[in-house]
Amino acid sequence: MSTRKTRSNEGSSAPTHVAIIMDGNGRWARARNLPRIEGHRAGFEAAREVVRTAGEIGVDFLTLYAFSVENWKRPIQEVNALMELLNSFVEETEADLVANEVRLKVIGRIADLPSALREKIDALILRTSQHRKLTLSLALSYSGRIEILTAVQRLACDVLNGRLRAEEIDETAFRHYLYTGEDPDPDLLIRTSGEMRLSNFLLWQISYSEIYFTDVLWPDFRREAFLRAVEEYGRRQRRFGRLEREEFE
Ligand code: IPE
Numbered sequence: 001m002s003t004r005k006t007r008s009n010e011g012s013s014a015p016t017h018v019a020i021i022m023d024g025n026g027r028w029a030r031a032r033n034l035p036r037i038e039g040h041r042a043g044f045e046a047a048r049e050v051v052r053t054a055g056e057i058g059v060d061f062l063t064l065y066a067f068s069v070e071n072w073k074r075p076i077q078e079v080n081a082l083m084e085l086l087n088s089f090v091e092e093t094e095a096d097l098v099a100n101e102v103r104l105k106v107i108g109r110i111a112d113l114p115s116a117l118r119e120k121i122d123a124l125i126l127r128t129s130q131h132r133k134l135t136l137s138l139a140l141s142y143s144g145r146i147e148i149l150t151a152v153q154r155l156a157c158d159v160l161n162g163r164l165r166a167e168e169i170d171e172t173a174f175r176h177y178l179y180t181g182e183d184p185d186p187d188l189l190i191r192t193s194g195e196m197r198l199s200n201f202l203l204w205q206i207s208y209s210e211i212y213f214t215d216v217l218w219p220d221f222r223r224e225a226f227l228r229a230v231e232e233y234g235r236r237q238r239r240f241g242r243l244e245r246e247e248f249e
């Protein structure tokens with residue numbers, strides 16, 4: 001593995017930050033002649049298992065794409081069912097997060113979420129804010145382009161108010177305005193279900209992430225599948241545009 005990476009868990013083989021596009025719940029359900037919602041229910045189970053596994057192997061940041069801004073365009077019944085399941089996920093995961101010292105964060109347009117769910121999430125964010133073992137970021141009503149535009153709006157205000165000079169806008173200054181703030185960029189991006197696209201996820205942050213696509217449908221992406229992805233990441237050679245020393249000599 002490259003030694004050039006700046007990582008807080010140097011010495012372990014786990015990536016510092018794993019981001020996952022959890023896709024394929026609907027197809028998982030269809031293959032079993034079940035309603036789509038059952039696929040989502042199984043998907044939340046898989047998410048809980050992956051959170052536990054990430055904590056165990058020393059991942060510091062786990063970002064899960066659970067609901068995109070575009071997903072609001074799905075039929076209202078599915079959207080409502082997903083909000084219900086998110087509500088249960090937050091309730092049922094609370095004990096896990098506390099026991100495993102996981103800090104919860106949410107990235108996305110939180111204001112879009114039903115207020116009861118928002119309140120529950122806010123309470124859990126507060127309750128877990130001192131935890132340091134793993135940061136779990138749930139991407140809810142998330143869009144990478146909207147994240148960048150929101151950052152640009154806030155940055156423009158700061159320039160207008162004299163808090164920032166235009167020539168000070170560099171990558172370090174800009175990232176501070178993103179939902180992800182000072183969190184490190186994902187080392188590994190996983191997408192399940194065989195789709196090979198980014199679907200508007202973390203567009204700024206994944207510029208140098210290793211990407212792992214798998215045909216496994218999200219509800220089947222359990223501990224073993226996650227460990228396989230991490231193992232494959234461990235075999236990747238990250239160059240960040242440079243040459244390896246041997247290639248140069
Ligand atoms: C991912 O599963 C969950 C969400 C996008 C909310 P899908 O619901 O997209 O499942 P497929 O892609 O239809 O199989």
Ligand code: IPE
Nearest residue numbers: 021022023065066067068199
């Ligand atoms: C991406 O999955 C969003 C989430 C996993 C939450 P989608 O199923 O919504 O993506 P597309 O429509 O196939 O690109």
Ligand code: MG
Nearest residue numbers: 023024025026
């Ligand atoms: Mg999908």
